[in-house]
Amino acid sequence: MSLSSIDRLRRWRRAMLGCVMLLGAAGWLAAPAMADAPPAADQQTVRTWCAGCHTEDTPGQFQRLSAVRKSPEGWQMTIFRMQHVHNLALPDDARDAIVKFLSDTQGLAPSESAAGRFALERRPNMPDLKLGDDLPDMCGRCHSLARVSLQRRDADTWLRLVHMHVGQFPSLEYQASARDRYWWDIATKQLPAKLGAMFPFDTQAWRGWMNRPHADLGGEWLVHGHSPGKGDFVGTLSVKATGGDNYTAHYSLQSPEGKPIGEIDSLVRVYTGYEWRGSSKVGSVDTHEVLALSEDGRRLTGRWFEAAHTEVGGDVVAERAEGPAAVFMVSPRALKIGTTSEVLIAGRGLNGTVTFGNGTSVKVLKASPTLIRASVKVNDKAAPGPRAVTVGRTSAADMAAVYDKVDRLDVQPAYGIARVGGGHIDPVTAQFEAFGFIESQAGQAPVALGPMNVSWKVEPYNADAVKAQDVKFAGRIQPDGSFVPGPGGPNPERVFGTNNAGDLTVVAGLDQEGKELRGQAHLIVTVQRWNTPPIY
Amino acid sequence: MRPLIACALALSLFGSQNLSARPALRDYILTGAKPDHLFVIDAAARKVTSDIRVPDANGIVGLVVPSPDGKRAYVLVNRMESISGIDLDTGKQVFRANLSSGDEVVHSFFSVNITPDGRELIVHELPTKRGLNEYHVQEPRFAIFKTDAGLDAKPVRVFPAPRRVHLVLPKADGKSFYALGFQLFEYDLATGKKLGERGIRNWGRPGYSTPDMLAFWPVTEPLDVFVTPVYSTLGTGKDAIAKTSLMKLDLKSGALSYQDFEDTSAVIFSAVASPRNGEVFTVYTQLSKIDTNKGVLVDRVNLPHTFYTINIASDGHEVFVGGTMCDVAFYDPDTLKQRANLKLPGCPDQSISTLRVIRR
Numbered sequence: 049m050s051l052s053s054i055d056r057l058r059r060w061r062r063a064m065l066g067c068v069m070l071l072g073a074a075g076w077l078a079a080p081a082m083a084d085a086p087p088a089a090d091q092q093t094v095r096t097w098c099a100g101c102h103t104e105d106t107p108g109q110f111q112r113l114s115a116v117r118k119s120p121e122g123w124q125m126t127i128f129r130m131q132h133v134h135n136l137a138l139p140d141d142a143r144d145a146i147v148k149f150l151s152d153t154q155g156l157a158p159s160e161s162a163a164g165r166f167a168l169e170r171r172p173n174m175p176d177l178k179l180g181d182d183l184p185d186m187c188g189r190c191h192s193l194a195r196v197s198l199q200r201r202d203a204d205t206w207l208r209l210v211h212m213h214v215g216q217f218p219s220l221e222y223q224a225s226a227r228d229r230y231w232w233d234i235a236t237k238q239l240p241a242k243l244g245a246m247f248p249f250d251t252q253a254w255r256g257w258m259n260r261p262h263a264d265l266g267g268e269w270l271v272h273g274h275s276p277g278k279g280d281f282v283g284t285l286s287v288k289a290t291g292g293d294n295y296t297a298h299y300s301l302q303s304p305e306g307k308p309i310g311e312i313d314s315l316v317r318v319y320t321g322y323e324w325r326g327s328s329k330v331g332s333v334d335t336h337e338v339l340a341l342s343e344d345g346r347r348l349t350g351r352w353f354e355a356a357h358t359e360v361g362g363d364v365v366a367e368r369a370e371g372p373a374a375v376f377m378v379s380p381r382a383l384k385i386g387t388t389s390e391v392l393i394a395g396r397g398l399n400g401t402v403t404f405g406n407g408t409s410v411k412v413l414k415a416s417p418t419l420i421r422a423s424v425k426v427n428d429k430a431a432p433g434p435r436a437v438t439v440g441r442t443s444a445a446d447m448a449a450v451y452d453k454v455d456r457l458d459v460q461p462a463y464g465i466a467r468v469g470g471g472h473i474d475p476v477t478a479q480f481e482a483f484g485f486i487e488s489q490a491g492q493a494p495v496a497l498g499p500m501n502v503s504w505k506v507e508p509y510n511a512d513a514v515k516a517q518d519v520k521f522a523g524r525i526q527p528d529g530s531f532v533p534g535p536g537g538p539n540p541e542r543v544f545g546t547n548n549a550g551d552l553t554v555v556a557g558l559d560q561e562g563k564e565l566r567g568q569a570h571l572i573v574t575v576q577r578w579n580t581p582p583i584y
Numbered sequence: 585m586r587p588l589i590a591c592a593l594a595l596s597l598f599g600s601q602n603l604s605a606r607p608a609l610r611d612y613i614l615t616g617a618k619p620d621h622l623f624v625i626d627a628a629a630r631k632v633t634s635d636i637r638v639p640d641a642n643g644i645v646g647l648v649v650p651s652p653d654g655k656r657a658y659v660l661v662n663r664m665e666s667i668s669g670i671d672l673d674t675g676k677q678v679f680r681a682n683l684s685s686g687d688e689v690v691h692s693f694f695s696v697n698i699t700p701d702g703r704e705l706i707v708h709e710l711p712t713k714r715g716l717n718e719y720h721v722q723e724p725r726f727a728i729f730k731t732d733a734g735l736d737a738k739p740v741r742v743f744p745a746p747r748r749v750h751l752v753l754p755k756a757d758g759k760s761f762y763a764l765g766f767q768l769f770e771y772d773l774a775t776g777k778k779l780g781e782r783g784i785r786n787w788g789r790p791g792y793s794t795p796d797m798l799a800f801w802p803v804t805e806p807l808d809v810f811v812t813p814v815y816s817t818l819g820t821g822k823d824a825i826a827k828t829s830l831m832k833l834d835l836k837s838g839a840l841s842y843q844d845f846e847d848t849s850a851v852i853f854s855a856v857a858s859p860r861n862g863e864v865f866t867v868y869t870q871l872s873k874i875d876t877n878k879g880v881l882v883d884r885v886n887l888p889h890t891f892y893t894i895n896i897a898s899d900g901h902e903v904f905v906g907g908t909m910c911d912v913a914f915y916d917p918d919t920l921k922q923r924a925n926l927k928l929p930g931c932p933d934q935s936i937s938t939l940r941v942i943r944r
Contacts, residue, residue, distance in 0.1 A: 101717045112717045208718050215712035215719035218664065218691040221748045228796060232747055544869045545889050
């Protein structure tokens with residue numbers, strides 16, 4: 049038996065024991081929409097609902113509660129535990145108000161949440177934070193280390209968190225990657241000091257941030273973004289303050305070709321002065337936006353996603369509409385030598401002659417200060433490489449790239465996970481994208497061409513996957529690179545009646561003058577997660 | 585309707601043998617299932633003779649520990665916080681120990697067993713103090729209960745215990761017991777004094793990695809021998825070979841041994857030692873037969889689905905597999921062919937429950 053198949057067996061065994069052991073774990077409800085009622089809270093609200101157990105030792109200092117700082121979702125998860133494990137009967141509006149108040153007064157500075165933002169943004173298939181040798185197994189095997197990084201507390205309070213884990217989940221020490229070591233000793237004697245030094249309660253960053261007045265986000269914004277599998281988008285965002293860091297927002301979005309995508313209304317609450325949480329509907333689909341305001345208050349960046357399928361979403365950037373001229377995005381980015389293509393330039397204060405550099409000629413088809421549609425012809429003699437795009441006196445480096453041949457396809461994510469559905473749980477899809485590159489001369493970075501139009505297929509990852517016919521059972525990849533897993537539960541057609549899990553290679557193919565360029569990624573199709581907490 | 589039937593069945597259970605002049609002992613299989621079932625199965629008749637509903641089981645009947653005389657079964661219920669003792673003749677709860685009390689929540693991770701005289705239960709406890717706004721995990725301990733303590737049993741002796749114990753096995757002489765965890769520990773039953781500790785983590789097999797074991801089915805019948813698979817790698821780097829070995833603990837002599845029988849080629853959850861010819865049978869998605877005299881895998885067959893637990897007829901003439909789903913299957917130990925498959929009434933999930941065999 050090959051080593052890889054032994055790994056496979058181990059993984060199964062580990063997964064099995066994992067499920068077996070977590071029987072006692074509390075389930076999660078879906079994240080509540082956080083932006084529908086404008087709350088107002090102060091210390092008195094915390095006193096009313098929390099001080100019964102979290103004794104107020106000195107005015108405003110509540111035991112345990114005052115010794116931690118976290119993200120809004122972190123507060124939401126903790127309070128969920130207070131309700132469902134400690135039987136706190138808390139009305140929704142009081143809960144929302146307390147989450148807001150504690151996020152503002154015991155939150156994270158932008159620099160503190162930066163590393164773990166991908167978890168707040170629910171980005172699928174992200175490699176976890178690298179936090180040393182022992183933490184991945186000790187703390188990063190049930191949830192992400194991003195969850196750990198999104199908290200600030202001192203050593204003694206990290207220790208109390210370890211007690212909560214083992215007290216609440218007594219099987220923890222018996223599980224794979226815990227029973228192979230003196231888990232309790234390491235977790236109680238070594239890690240608290242280490243975590244306390246890495247993520248301490250009192251920081252310069254937070255002191256600086258917490259006393260800054262919150263920026264008013266009201267006004268007009270210019271939006272651009274990219275949704276994997278769907279493509280780029282541009283548009284506008286109008287934001288109106290409704291009081292208490294709540295806003296209504298209206299997005300008006302279109303594709304680069306000018307096709308309307310949607311007129312979207314969102315209810316927004318801003319936590320900690322920069323954490324934008326929006327809830328909206330695109331068509332009939334509930335969606336959220338998790339964005340962060342830059343420290344200068346002029347730019348929002350983050351991700352939108354479907355509420356019920358957080359893996360489906362895209363990158364969003366919004367820039368203040370007022371401001372100096374700038375080019376934000378050119379779509380598409382890659383321009384092939386010897387061809388003419390239509391491109392969209394999105395920016396602010398755009399005015400003047402458009403150029404894409406040597407060997408190109410540009411014809412503007414339609415122009416406004418924020419959007420220019422142009423036809424760009426690339427001569428046979430043009431040199432491959434990155435291009436600055438200039439509009440009048442505004443220039444932005446590396447906005448486009450000229451290429452003759454794609455040298456490499458880089459499929460992202462390189463390692464993806466999809467999950468079969470089952471019961472009331474929907475399958476989790478996996479979206480792949482193929483990024484093109486030109487390999488450059490030695491010492492120079494490869495030239496990025498952006499997402500390419502490719503054909504998709506899946507192949508067995510290894511001999512075991514061939515034998516188990518994973519390609520047949522595990523699911524289908526769509527033309528847009530989205531993998532949709534097969535149905536959940538035992539499949540009587542499979543050996544041992546096993547479920548539709550699989551081990552697959554995802555292959556992107558690009559036809560270049562009759563020759564196929566391949567790029568590939570690894571896809572694991574596995575069983576459902578029974579709970580999807582707000583911070584994975 | 586269901587409880588009435590269960591009671592009726594419970595009353596008739598074992599009835600037949602009282603009628604015969606020289607009762608031949610029969611094998612009965614015990615298994616638990618969600619949410620509160622304790623089934624008694626007449627092995628030869630392939631029949632469920634009793635479907636007992638354990639009071640306040642709260643989810644799952646996990647560990648099953650029969651008394652040595654086969655009259656009672658002690659089951660771990662209430663999410664590992666309570667032990668319920670059931671009279672198998674009446675189906676009534678005759679013993680109950682709720683391990684948690686006051687501000688202390690106590691779990692036992694499958695580490696409950698009974699002394700050979702049937703008088704005491706040995707329980708490895710994991711206590712946590714729940715304060716107003718914090719948990720305080722306490723040091724684990726062994727608690728000894730009298731089996732005649734009734735429905736509000738409290739421990740009669742308590743001793744300090746190591747962490748991460750997953751199995752308690754009494755020695756056949758009744759004077760000491762083993763606890764399986766990081767090491768194989770032995771304790772004096774009366775005083776709680778640690779009598780010894782043998783390597784599991786550092787098992788002293790040159791060239792082998794630290795072994796991985798997770799056994800929480802204390803099946804030692806019919807030989808008073810406990811066997812379980814142990815996983816390790818032999819060698820390092822490119823030449824490393826994954827090894828499955830059998831750990832064997834003889835509860836009569838106290839002898840502990842490890843035997844290799846294959847480079848890892850299947851997942852095995854549990855094992856049982858047969859009274860015939862030094863054979864050991866193991867199970868997961870496959871049923872395997874190992875000859876421990878020669879240290880070789882003799883035969884292996886695919887099962888229709890995964891079974892977590894295995895046991896064997898007292899005379900070794902039949903192998904039983906169960907756990908996971910809602911059936912118990914009977915296999916020929918020579919051919920590994922299925923002889924029968926018994927679906928539990930209502931098809932409740934046995935999940936991680938233990939398959940035990942009593943003789944009545």
